[in-house]
Amino acid sequence: MPSLLDIDALIDDANTKIVVCCGSGGVGKTTTAASLAVRAANRGRKAVVMTIDPARRLAQSLGLRELSNQPTRVDVDEFRPTGELAAMMLDMRRTFDDMVLQHAGPERAKAIFANTVYQTIASSFSGTQEYMAMEKLGQLSASGDWDLIIVDTPPSRNALDFLDAPQRMSSVLDGRVMRMLSAPAKATGITKLFGAGFNLFTKAISAVIGGQLMTDLSAFVQAFDSMFGGFKERADATFRLLSSPGTAFLVVAAPEPDALREASYFCQRLIKDDMPLAGLVLNRTHPVLAELPGARATAIADEMSGSPLAQAVLRLHADRVAVAEREKRLLARFTMAHPSVALVGVPALPADVHDIDGLLIVGDRLAGKG
Numbered sequence: 001m002p003s004l005l006d007i008d009a010l011i012d013d014a015n016t017k018i019v020v021c022c023g024s025g026g027v028g029k030t031t032t033a034a035s036l037a038v039r040a041a042n043r044g045r046k047a048v049v050m051t052i053d054p055a056r057r058l059a060q061s062l063g064l065r066e067l068s069n070q071p072t073r074v075d076v077d078e079f080r081p082t083g084e085l086a087a088m089m090l091d092m093r094r095t096f097d098d099m100v101l102q103h104a105g106p107e108r109a110k111a112i113f114a115n116t117v118y119q120t121i122a123s124s125f126s127g128t129q130e131y132m133a134m135e136k137l138g139q140l141s142a143s144g145d146w147d148l149i150i151v152d153t154p155p156s157r158n159a160l161d162f163l164d165a166p167q168r169m170s171s172v173l174d175g176r177v178m179r180m181l182s183a184p185a186k187a188t189g190i191t192k193l194f195g196a197g198f199n200l201f202t203k204a205i206s207a208v209i210g211g212q213l214m215t216d217l218s219a220f221v222q223a224f225d226s227m228f229g230g231f232k233e234r235a236d237a238t239f240r241l242l243s244s245p246g247t248a249f250l251v252v253a254a255p256e257p258d259a260l261r262e263a264s265y266f267c268q269r270l271i272k273d274d275m276p277l278a279g280l281v282l283n284r285t286h287p288v289l290a291e292l293p294g295a296r297a298t299a300i301a302d303e304m305s306g307s308p309l310a311q312a313v314l315r316l317h318a319d320r321v322a323v324a325e326r327e328k329r330l331l332a333r334f335t336m337a338h339p340s341v342a343l344v345g346v347p348a349l350p351a352d353v354h355d356i357d358g359l360l361i362v363g364d365r366l367a368g369k370g
């Protein structure tokens with residue numbers, strides 16, 4: 001039997017500074033992150049939750065009426081925690097812009113913002129969102145304003161992208177290709193490296209991607225050149241923060257084969273990298289409400305032809321038992337692979353979770369209460 005994940009012990013522990021909710025798309029990461037933050041605030045902690053793409057109504061219930069890239073105090077009548085709760089929604093473009101501004105100063109930043117290559121990378125480069133989530137986490141942590149930071153992660157197709165983002169981003173930004181393209185500034189070194197054929201090479205690229213873009217690309221790389229060190233340092237610092245004992249990773253999964261397979265892979269990766277894995281949250285389970293075995297319910301239903309309502313209820317119960325058993329089998333497969341990973345199940349609520357009350361209920365379930 002795997003051990004039960006003790007959520008309250010985790011969020012009450014003053015040594016827990018960061019909780020990262022990760023997992024594949026649509027499994028309930030945002031819901032789990034928001035519920036944990038609400039619960040932690042109710043238990044006296046000064047908590048902030050960084051959400052990514054929350055459903056509109058959920059954002060509204062947290063007081064995030066407009067896109068806010070800075071923590072905003074959740075100030076609603078129905079929620080008066082003993083601690084404090086703030087929420088923010090990650091805006092990847094604004095985070096990137098702020099970072100450039102801070103590193104490059106207003107003059108150079110202006111030129112960078114106008115650069116088409118920057119615009120493309122800042123708004124649509126694969127991995128930018130993950131990288132900016134890391135950057136924002138670094139900022140929230142450095143501010144010292146919060147005693148617990150709950151992090152939702154981007155809806156990547158691959159749950160591992162979040163961990164790989166800093167590495168990937170810095171390798172693109174300070175990679176050989178980028179350096180090579182910044183050739184005009186360092187023509188001699190590049191020519192030495194690639195021989196006289198290099199100019200022909202850049203000409204060929206210019207012809208393909210267009211002269212203006214080429215100029216922008218080279219300008220972009222030159223502008224970023226002095227920031228490469230800073231990027232890498234920050235990415236490394238955030239990675240260290242994530243590996244430290246003050247961080248806890250929660251892998252969120254739905255009781256579905258794909259989500260559990262991904263969760264299994266993610267646990268494996270966290271364990272291999274020595275990252276602080278706290279446990280698995282199995283979200284939207286369908287536990288049975290009565291002990292009656294499914295086959296027995298079906299048998300009784302068959303005999304009760306005179307009472308269609310009772311029949312329907314019994315058949316519904318038999319269906320639920322079948323679903324619960326399927327979920328149990330899936331979970332058994334997971335725990336066989338990861339016997340040491342603690343876990344907790346959160347039943348599917350009758351409706352979507354889009355208000356504080358819903359988050360309070362999910363929080364209770366996460367803590368094994370209610």
Ligand SMILES: Nc1ncnc2c1ncn2[C@@H]1O[C@H](COP(=O)(O)OP(=O)(O)O)[C@@H](O)[C@H]1O
Nearest residue numbers: 025026027028029030031284347348349352353
């Ligand atoms: N335990 C639950 N019961 C009912 N609905 C849930 C539950 N957990 C999540 N949901 C709903 O499922 C949808 C996806 O959840 P979300 O947290 O946005 O997933 P993710 O962030 O992983 O993409 C949302 O509409 C949310 O309200």
Ligand SMILES: [Mg+2]
Nearest residue numbers: 029030052053
């Ligand atoms: Mg989400």
